[in-house]
Amino acid sequence: MASVRVLLTSAALLGLATSAQASIIPIGSNMTFGGNNLPGACTDTSCSDNVTFSATPTLIDGGAVSVYETQVATGADGEWDVFHLSTVNGGSLAGDTGGYWAVVIGYTLSADVYFDGVADQWAVDGTPVSPISNFGGICCATTSNPILPGDAYYNSGFSGPISAGFISDWRQIFVSPYNFVSAGGIDPDTANEFTFALHFTLQNPVPTPEPASLSLLAVGLLGLGARYRRRHA
Secondary structure, three states: OHHHHHHHHHHHHHHHHOOOOOOOOOOOOEEEEEEEOOOOOOOOOOOEEEEEOOOOOEEEHHHOEEEEEEEEEEOOOEEEEEEEEEEOOOOOOOOOOOOOEEEEEEEEEOOOEEEEEEEEEEEEOOEEOOOOOOEOOEOOEEOOOOOOOOOEEEEEEEEEEEOOEEEEEEEOOOEOOOOOOHHHOOOHHHOOEEEEEEEEEEOOOOOOOOHHHHHHHHHHHHHHHHHHHHHOO
8 A cells, every 4th residue: 555655646746747837817816807888887997897717707897798718728838818708688798889999907917928919809699700800900800810719800929028916907909989890791789799818928937847857757756666665565
């Protein structure tokens, strides 16, 4: 039994040596959501709701909008954090579809990162708005991006450093007037879902042990287990 415990400990140590990174935006961490021209109680950036980062939908904006988050790791030092918003009653995400609209969030970062990618997508009852085109300050329309299926706006090739801690007043979208879907031939009153994804890369990634180092560690730990068995045979 003792030798089994030693071997199990060895396996656990090897697992730690090869474990994946912790979440860049930790699950359960504090977030705030607000915006301009939302359909419920929050109509400007001074009104925000305190929520937690979670894959479980949470109501914001006086109960008018549902939000949840998902994560997709990109290698050992990168992560997409995806925010899904939709109206509860199926109506428009804007209170006034002819006015300025923006989403403003605050979120917690567990480490120093580079913000180096963003993807945005509007949908009607789950179907991405299509076709889409560049207009105003919204660029980079594409049918192929690394995170959101279907037509979306995707931009990368930049590298904005952000320090760990709570990041407040992050404006995700600026649109005036609220015509992001009308540019694609869709009635903006029907656009009831908006998804945006932020990509972060760690500034100081944790070094990954080389395969040779892992092999030496495994041999050493297994040797320790063998000596333990002989001593207690």
